[in-house]
Amino acid sequence: EAQVTQNPRYLITVTGKKLTVTCSQNMNHEYMSWYRQDPGLGLRQIYYSMNVEVTDKGDVPEGYKVSRKEKRNFPLILESPSPNQTSLYFCAAGGSNEQFFGPGTRLTVL
């Protein structure tokens, strides 16, 4: 079964405490991406990766980092989280026809 997993699913943290949200896919897709979803602003792309060691900024990359050392994993890193990064985060993997999204990570930064 095609699957994208994210961990953790819920996280409450404090300003400035580095965190990583993991994303893993079992479909061998080259393309992976991260989105955040906020009320009234919809889903916005943060970063994407076309392949191992190939990453690029999306529409709202400020305050985030990513890495793609293996094809299956695409972690999202917040080096110094701030309250404005409180959001619902989704990872996606797929091809140009169909993309599969993870279940989401709800992050609260106090």
Next chain:
Amino acid sequence: DAKTTQPTSMDCAEGRAANLPCNHSTISGNEYVYWYRQIHSQGPQYIIHGLKNNETNEMASLIITEDRKSSTLILPHATLRDTAVYYCIVRPGGGYKLSFGAGTTVTVRA
């Protein structure tokens, strides 16, 4: 990518067909129409896509007008589990990025 316009919301009776319109009057020749849906804070789910011919799969049918300036997603027998936000997205063939708008909130009522 071409911009899309969808109604903000619509209701549908359970068991009836739901017809979701989308306007994409500035679509260019190499752009496809994609539909995704998001059920209450879950990850978006791919439904269907097409270029100019009508398409059907196990979830829905996609009807694209001959001039390609608009399309309709048809859920043939709506169930309560089809209650979701439906996104119409236009994207070049071979592209990967999904630009989500506000979508249409569809409520299926018993």
